[in-house]
Amino acid sequence: MYCEKCKHCFEGERCPNCRKGRVRQVRPDDPCYLTEQSSPWNGMLEDVLRQEGIPCVTSGRLGAGLSTYVGSVLEITRFYVRWSDMEKAREIVNGLFGKGCPDTSNERGTEND
Numbered sequence: 874m875y876c877e878k879c880k881h882c883f884e885g886e887r888c889p890n891c892r893k894g895r896v897r898q899v900r901p902d903d904p905c906y907l908t909e910q911s912s913p914w915n916g917m918l919e920d921v922l923r924q925e926g927i928p929c930v931t932s933g934r935l936g937a938g939l940s941t942y943v944g945s946v947l948e949i950t951r952f953y954v955r956w957s958d959m960e961k962a963r964e965i966v967n968g969l970f971g972k973g974c975p976d977t978s979n980e981r982g983t984e985n986d
């Protein structure tokens with residue numbers, strides 16, 4: 874499912890991020906939350922995504938004026954990619970950073986309900 878508010882994609886009926894029920898089936902062109910990275914990794918990831926031909930949308934956590942003031946050091950960028958690009962984008966993130974995304978959709982296998 875897909876949460877329009879957080880742009881999280883996940884399995885289940887409630888958004889694990891905001892726990893609201895405003896969710897729907899994800900569509901291939903939906904922008905989905907991929908990861909968030911701070912400088913300099915955010916710039917590196919953006920470059921690699923671009924090289925791989927994956928369009929991404931980024932949003933800084935800080936306001937524009939504030940991030941200008943503090944510089945890029947503390948800036949954290951959130952990355953969103955289309956759902957159709959998500960699998961490939963995750964592989965890139967895992968390759969770059971060597972850790973899984975904090976995303977429940979990675980949790981497959983045995984489910985003990």
Ligand SMILES: [Zn+2]
Pocket residue numbers: 876877878879880881888889890891892893
């Ligand atoms: Zn949400």
